[in-house]
Amino acid sequence: MEFLTxxxxxxxxxxxxxxxxxxxxxxxxxxxILDIHYDYERLxxxxxxxxxxxxxxxxxxxxxxxxxxxxxxxxxxxxxxxTPHYKSNQLAKRLKMDALYIKDEGLNPTGSLxxxxxxxxxxxxxxxDNVTIxxxxxxxxxxxxxxxxxxxxxxxxxxxxxxxPIGKLAQLLAYGADVISVEGDYKAAFQLSKAAIDHFGWYxxxxxxxxxMVEGKKTVAYEIAEQLDFDVPDWVVVSVGDGCTIAGxxxxxxxxxxxxxxxxxxxxxxxxxxxxxxxxxxxxxxRELIETDENTIADSIAVGIPRNPTKAxxxxxxxxxxxxxxxxxxxxxxIVLLGKExxxxxxxxxxxxxxxxxxxxxxxxxxxxxxxxVIVTGNGLKDTKSxxxxxxxxxxxxxxxxxxxxxxxxxEGGRT
Amino acid sequence: MEFLTxxxxxxxxxxxxxxxxxxxxxxxxxxxILDIHYDYERLxxxxxxxxxxxxxxxxxxxxxxxxxxxxxxxxxxxxxxxTPHYKSNQLAKRLKMDALYIKDEGLNPTGSLxxxxxxxxxxxxxxxDNVTIxxxxxxxxxxxxxxxxxxxxxxxxxxxxxxxPIGKLAQLLAYGADVISVEGDYKAAFQLSKAAIDHFGWYxxxxxxxxxMVEGKKTVAYEIAEQLDFDVPDWVVVSVGDGCTIAGxxxxxxxxxxxxxxxxxxxxxxxxxxxxxxxxxxxxxxRELIETDENTIADSIAVGIPRNPTKAxxxxxxxxxxxxxxxxxxxxxxIVLLGKExxxxxxxxxxxxxxxxxxxxxxxxxxxxxxxxVIVTGNGLKDTKSxxxxxxxxxxxxxxxxxxxxxxxxxEGGRT
Numbered sequence: 001m002e003f004l005t006x007x008x009x010x011x012x013x014x015x016x017x018x019x020x021x022x023x024x025x026x027x028x029x030x031x032x033i034l035d036i037h038y039d040y041e042r043l044x045x046x047x048x049x050x051x052x053x054x055x056x057x058x059x060x061x062x063x064x065x066x067x068x069x070x071x072x073x074x075x076x077x078x079x080x081x082x083t084p085h086y087k088s089n090q091l092a093k094r095l096k097m098d099a100l101y102i103k104d105e106g107l108n109p110t111g112s113l114x115x116x117x118x119x120x121x122x123x124x125x126x127x128x129d130n131v132t133i134x135x136x137x138x139x140x141x142x143x144x145x146x147x148x149x150x151x152x153x154x155x156x157x158x159x160x161x162x163x164x165p166i167g168k169l170a171q172l173l174a175y176g177a178d179v180i181s182v183e184g185d186y187k188a189a190f191q192l193s194k195a196a197i198d199h200f201g202w203y204x205x206x207x208x209x210x211x212x213m214v215e216g217k218k219t220v221a222y223e224i225a226e227q228l229d230f231d232v233p234d235w236v237v238v239s240v241g242d243g244c245t246i247a248g249x250x251x252x253x254x255x256x257x258x259x260x261x262x263x264x265x266x267x268x269x270x271x272x273x274x275x276x277x278x279x280x281x282x283x284x285x286x287r288e289l290i291e292t293d294e295n296t297i298a299d300s301i302a303v304g305i306p307r308n309p310t311k312a313x314x315x316x317x318x319x320x321x322x323x324x325x326x327x328x329x330x331x332x333x334x335i336v337l338l339g340k341e342x343x344x345x346x347x348x349x350x351x352x353x354x355x356x357x358x359x360x361x362x363x364x365x366x367x368x369x370x371x372x373x374v375i376v377t378g379n380g381l382k383d384t385k386s387x388x389x390x391x392x393x394x395x396x397x398x399x400x401x402x403x404x405x406x407x408x409x410x411x412e413g414g415r416t
Numbered sequence: 417m418e419f420l421t422x423x424x425x426x427x428x429x430x431x432x433x434x435x436x437x438x439x440x441x442x443x444x445x446x447x448x449i450l451d452i453h454y455d456y457e458r459l460x461x462x463x464x465x466x467x468x469x470x471x472x473x474x475x476x477x478x479x480x481x482x483x484x485x486x487x488x489x490x491x492x493x494x495x496x497x498x499t500p501h502y503k504s505n506q507l508a509k510r511l512k513m514d515a516l517y518i519k520d521e522g523l524n525p526t527g528s529l530x531x532x533x534x535x536x537x538x539x540x541x542x543x544x545d546n547v548t549i550x551x552x553x554x555x556x557x558x559x560x561x562x563x564x565x566x567x568x569x570x571x572x573x574x575x576x577x578x579x580x581p582i583g584k585l586a587q588l589l590a591y592g593a594d595v596i597s598v599e600g601d602y603k604a605a606f607q608l609s610k611a612a613i614d615h616f617g618w619y620x621x622x623x624x625x626x627x628x629m630v631e632g633k634k635t636v637a638y639e640i641a642e643q644l645d646f647d648v649p650d651w652v653v654v655s656v657g658d659g660c661t662i663a664g665x666x667x668x669x670x671x672x673x674x675x676x677x678x679x680x681x682x683x684x685x686x687x688x689x690x691x692x693x694x695x696x697x698x699x700x701x702x703r704e705l706i707e708t709d710e711n712t713i714a715d716s717i718a719v720g721i722p723r724n725p726t727k728a729x730x731x732x733x734x735x736x737x738x739x740x741x742x743x744x745x746x747x748x749x750x751i752v753l754l755g756k757e758x759x760x761x762x763x764x765x766x767x768x769x770x771x772x773x774x775x776x777x778x779x780x781x782x783x784x785x786x787x788x789x790v791i792v793t794g795n796g797l798k799d800t801k802s803x804x805x806x807x808x809x810x811x812x813x814x815x816x817x818x819x820x821x822x823x824x825x826x827x828e829g830g831r832t
Contacts, residue, residue, distance in 0.1 A: 058474055078759050079500040089492050090569050107523055111797055151759030153506050170800035176756030179810035188815040195817045340592030343494050343567030381797035384586035394595035399604040401611045
């Protein structure tokens with residue numbers, strides 16, 4: 001973090017020089033989300049293509065000079081990042097696209113892109129001499145925090161609403177997290193986590209508040225760029241819940257452009273579920289975000305009150321991108337499309353990005369001549385229930401070869 | 417595969433020069449499993465430590481010269497291999513061990529070590545101009561085959577016993593596999609798959625029969641060696657079901673020793689579940705394998721009739737290793753141990769290896785002064801049900817800070 005210069009408030013613009021001991025702007029309170037700035041002029045002298053060619057650390061830490069964490073302990077973390085960025089074998093042909101790429105973030109250690117933020121949270125907590133980190137979440141943020149913290153010997157306290165299914169909690173519990181099931185809804189869990197963090201002084205990993213989370217997530221953009229030899233795509237597609245991931249994607253591409261390694265920032269397509277689309281609606285109607293329902297199977301992006309809207313809205317606007325929505329049906333279809341055509345198993349929120357691309361092609365928002373990178377944010381193993389609900393079933397047969405032959409003939413199967 | 421010289425039968429010793437169009441020895445039939453041989457003298461001239469230092473392909477294909485597949489299409493596969501080999505942060509201290517490593521194979525594209533075999537199966541099928549690959553399995557072999565085949569545009573037909581739970585099949589179905597649920601048990605599914613493969617001429621990925629599967633799996637040993645700068649550990653610990661994985665581990669270390677990159681072959685600790693331990697019992701009593709029950713939660717190693725016993729028994733014997741068994745209770749405890757202390761979430765069969773190490777330390781089979789690498793063969797997300805059965809539950813609380821403070825005090829929690 002030797003290139004970190006200062007923090008600024010995204011609301012009032014106030015600047016703060018490190019070290020700072022607050023998460024949000026003291027003047028604006030909780031809505032005063034901070035942005036983190038680096039000395040791009042000095043970075044230009046160090047970080048060029050050769051720097052990366054010589055760097056043998058194939059994890060997110062290869063970008064440490066562009067981050068807000070100290071190098072201490074980096075060698076002991078889980079191996080987060082440097083996930084595959086596949087060039088499409090079949091889908092591009094099927095969609096008549098010139099170039100389509102898939103960034104499989106499900107191969108991070110705990111199965112989602114959130115590891116990039118949690119890995120940073122853990123190191124920041126250690127810098128602050130915290131041994132306990134907390135957050136409220138039922139999903140990937142929580143499990144990634146629990147896993148990354150466990151690796152470093154830190155404790156985690158996770159607040160979940162009582163309705164959280166035990167299956168979703170298995171990973172958390174295996175990582176030894178202290179899971180508090182709060183009677184009531186998500187808001188009740190969030191409020192108790194907030195009170196507890198204030199009371200105990202635990203490190204706070206709630207991504208909407210902690211500016212370092214975006215600084216972790218932005219490394220996915222660095223990788224997409226580097227995995228294309230810094231010839232960035234025309235579009236990057238990402239599904240959007242609380243808005244921190246899309247904010248990170250923009251920030252990453254912005255950094256690379258600012259230090260002159262890339263020649264532009266890709267347009268960012270922000271994908272929301274039709275049943276929970278506060279960003280899409282706000283952008284469309286040119287107004288502030290309004291709390292919405294959370295009616296979608298894509299639970300990782302079912303966020304009715306995003307607590308960090310500014311950076312996300314700016315990401316799409318400043319990149320010249322667009323917001324789009326998809327239905328649950330389109331999401332389920334895209335899980336199978338990604339699985340069947342590319343061998344990538346995505347959870348619903350992660351397949352939403354592919355569904356968004358299909359919709360954007362349909363609406364001529366994205367051209368088939370443009371180069372597109374789709375971010376798959378989480379592993380399909382996180383949510384196998386959705387596949388069950390989709391109703392694809394095995395073919396039941398008696399153990400009889402003739403019956404099988406008959407079935408195969410009717411099913412365009414049986415090719416050698 | 418330019419260094420492949422010939423095949424030999426593990427039963428009768430007959431040798432065959434490529435190309436061969438059979439899976440097992442024509443003289444011995446299905447029990448005549450083949451072994452694959454390479455020109456170690458020529459390899460010695462090419463493959464040295466510098467060769468690997470210069471190799472920028474961070475996947476299993478970095479070892480292509482030591483493998484039995486052609487290079488064509490390698491660049492289009494899923495990114496299998498080069499999984500993390502973590503030096504233990506906490507567990508080594510807790511166990512008072514000098515050096516403990518964890519190879520997290522759950523971070524392969526479909527979540528298990530089986531991807532190493534399936535990736536090879538897919539390329540071999542393409543070499544043979546097959547467009548359909550089949551196997552009988554309810555587990556990781558099937559899902560990894562389906563995923564790796566999907567990526568290359570090949571079809572898969574998977575035979576499963578009717579009892580296979582739909583949750584286990586979700587991943588298969590997402591990859592677009594043709595899943596045949598065979599009325600009856602696993603044997604019925606296996607028999608129908610065999611008849612169908614014969615009838616249709618599909619490529620056969622049943623690992624017990626196809627010698628190339630071991631050649632894929634052995635790359636995990638290469639990686640363990642290389643990730644330790646070719647200073648191999650004293651012990652490598654792996655759980656054992658049908659025996660193909662442990663056979664691969666031995667073969668990998670054998671190859672490296674034969675070409676002179678390493679100075680010895682590690683002792684291999686083969687871990688079986690007490691409720692299904694045909695190898696352990698055969699080795700202990702010095703007799704052939706006898707069919708056993710399959711009473712264990714670790715379904716990926718619940719194989720009562722291993723169809724490829726010779727290579728597995730040889731792996732332990734020739735490495736100077738040992739067989740050991742663990743209970744389901746020990747396996748569940750090891751899931752939490754790996755999760756809580758190292759942030760690695762293992763499925764039951766994968767945690768069995770860690771349980772086996774604990775048992776081996778207890779029995780003084782392994783010394784705490786020896787360097788040990790434990791292979792975690794599959795991702796815990798594959799089987800979250802086991803955690804539920806283990807009975808770890810969240811703490812239910814009303815949304816009240818005072819209640820939380822009280823709970824934390826009683827729970828040695830609340831540290832900042």
